Amino acid sequence: xxxxxxxxxxxxxxxxxxxxxxxxxxxxxxxxxxxxxxxxxxxxxxxxxxxxxxxxxxxxxxxxxxxxxxxxxxxxxxxxxxxxxxxxxxxxxxxxxxxxxxxxxxxxxxxxxxxxxxxxxxxxxxxxxxxxxxxxxxxxxxxxxxxxxxxxxxxxxxxxxxxxxxxxxxxxxxxxxxxxxxxxxxxxxxxxxxxxxxxxxxxxxxxxxxxxxxxxxxxxxxx
Ligand SMILES: Nc1ncnc2c1ncn2[C@@H]1O[C@H](COP(=O)(O)OP(=O)(O)OP(=O)(O)O)[C@@H](O)[C@H]1O
Ligand SMILES: [Mg+2]
Numbered sequence: 001x002x003x004x005x006x007x008x009x010x011x012x013x014x015x016x017x018x019x020x021x022x023x024x025x026x027x028x029x030x031x032x033x034x035x036x037x038x039x040x041x042x043x044x045x046x047x048x049x050x051x052x053x054x055x056x057x058x059x060x061x062x063x064x065x066x067x068x069x070x071x072x073x074x075x076x077x078x079x080x081x082x083x084x085x086x087x088x089x090x091x092x093x094x095x096x097x098x099x100x101x102x103x104x105x106x107x108x109x110x111x112x113x114x115x116x117x118x119x120x121x122x123x124x125x126x127x128x129x130x131x132x133x134x135x136x137x138x139x140x141x142x143x144x145x146x147x148x149x150x151x152x153x154x155x156x157x158x159x160x161x162x163x164x165x166x167x168x169x170x171x172x173x174x175x176x177x178x179x180x181x182x183x184x185x186x187x188x189x190x191x192x193x194x195x196x197x198x199x200x201x202x203x204x205x206x207x208x209x210x211x212x213x214x215x216x217x218x219x220x221x222x223x
């Protein structure tokens with residue numbers, strides 16, 4: 001369960017405080033998925049970074065399965081994030097010098113070694129249709145293929161929370177559709193909590209719930 005209560009974020013700037021998020025609340029159970037849309041600069045990535053514990057809120061609380069990550073010591077927080085949260089960004093963020101298989105295994109290399117990681121990496125790469133590309137370097141893949149590797153990497157640690165920030169933003173329509181289908185299939189299969197930020201109405205429409213982030217508030221649009 002992801003519980004967000006009255007979460008606010010204000011950045012300090014030369015011109016004074018810059019409020020970005022104001023009392024955002026959200027409650028999502030395992031298997032739930034939402035899309036977040038909103039104008040550029042409205043704070044979508046900021047919200048996703050806070051949910052991903054990469055950024056801290058100015059006020060408010062967040063718990064994931066009853067645990068508040070922001071109360072954890074830094075080292076414990078890093079392993080919590082590594083285990084419980086998967087990220088897919090607009091840019092694939094793969095390591096150029098590592099193979100497809102190694103890239104997917106990277107989150108399992110820090111902290112306690114995880115048994116079955118290799119088997120799971122191969123299983124996930126097969127699910128995203130890249131079983132014949134395990135030893136390729138990212139430069140040898142198409143944009144859509146790179147995002148499929150990023151998706152497999154995000155899911156390697158069986159995270160509870162899957163956060164995607166415009167994961168299909170750099171792809172053409174056909175590749176975007178196919179990455180989105182894989183993302184939704186894997187989300188259902190792995191029963192993650194999926195939060196997807198997108199500028200595309202069409203992609204957002206493939207999720208059961210669409211929120212709009214405007215003026216610092218997260219609103220459910222009328223349908
Ligand atoms: N570290 C920071 N310090 C100060 N201001 C920041 C910082 N990070 C983001 N901002 C500001 O917060 C606002 C929200 O940024 P954010 O990246 O969350 O927007 P977004 O909704 O993801 O936009 P886009 O759709 O363009 O990706 C912007 O006005 C941005 O300039
Ligand atoms: Mg953004």
